[in-house]
Amino acid sequence: MANIKLVRIDFRLIHGQIVNKWIKATLSNKIIVIDDTLASNDFMKSVYTMAAPPGVDVLIYGEDEAVSKWKENQFGEGNVLVLFKNVQAAHKCYMNGFDYKELQIGGLGAAPGRKIVFGPITLDQTDGDLLKEIQDKGARVYFHQVPEDGSAELSKVLEKLK
Numbered sequence: 001m002a003n004i005k006l007v008r009i010d011f012r013l014i015h016g017q018i019v020n021k022w023i024k025a026t027l028s029n030k031i032i033v034i035d036d037t038l039a040s041n042d043f044m045k046s047v048y049t050m051a052a053p054p055g056v057d058v059l060i061y062g063e064d065e066a067v068s069k070w071k072e073n074q075f076g077e078g079n080v081l082v083l084f085k086n087v088q089a090a091h092k093c094y095m096n097g098f099d100y101k102e103l104q105i106g107g108l109g110a111a112p113g114r115k116i117v118f119g120p121i122t123l124d125q126t127d128g129d130l131l132k133e134i135q136d137k138g139a140r141v142y143f144h145q146v147p148e149d150g151s152a153e154l155s156k157v158l159e160k161l162k
Contacts, residue, residue, distance in 0.1 A: 002030070002075040007082040009090050010106040013038070014051040014058070014083065017106070017146055022081060023056060025147040030057045030078040034066040034093060035085045063092050070098040087127040094134050102140040104151075105131070117160045118143040118152050128161050 005026035010018065013033055022028070031052055038044055039062040049058040057078070061069060069075055070093075075082075082100070084090040090103060107121060108114070114122035121143055123131075135141040135154050144151035 001073065002078055002080045004075075004100060005079050005081055006104060007084075007090070007100040007102060008104040008106050009084045009087060009108065011085050011109040012107055013085060014048050018081070018083070019051065019053055021146050021148075023053060026079065026081055028079045028081040029055060030059065030075070030080045032066070032075055032080055032082045033058065033060045033085075034063060034082065034089055035060070036062040036089070038085070039065065063089050064096075067093050067096045067098050087130050091130040091134055094137070094139065100139055102142070103131070103134060105141065105143045105154075106145055115161060117157045119145050119149070121145065123157065123161060125161060128158050132158065 005028045006022060008022070013035070014031060018031070033048060038048065039060050045060045048060065052058045084093070087108065094100065094103075105121060108123060108127065110122050114124045117123045131141050131154055141154040142151050143154070143157050
């Protein structure tokens, strides 16, 4: 059974902070990206796979496939870093049976209606409500951009949406 080291939402998926900081901080040797759009694009899958450091396997699943793989064998062997592109995917997978214990919010991107709530991380009410639902069902939800910086719990961050 895999050892889940980190479950993170980061709209950039595999990028410098993941490769240079989080892989090392978590000692992960497998990245699982869960994103329906990426899973259906073979070219982009190869781009993201090549972005990982040597010795780190990359598996890319759509949301339903990821939940199925989790229920089947909890993503197999290895120290695993799981990446979601957005809150909706993390919420859907959690509610459908991928019962991660903690969810780290690392980057959600900017868009109209979103408010900066922690460092450069933005949130809107819809994402806030979905994250609160995940937390209310038992997972710790927190905001943390890079390992050497501080973090903030969801309850603190939600106060900034009011």
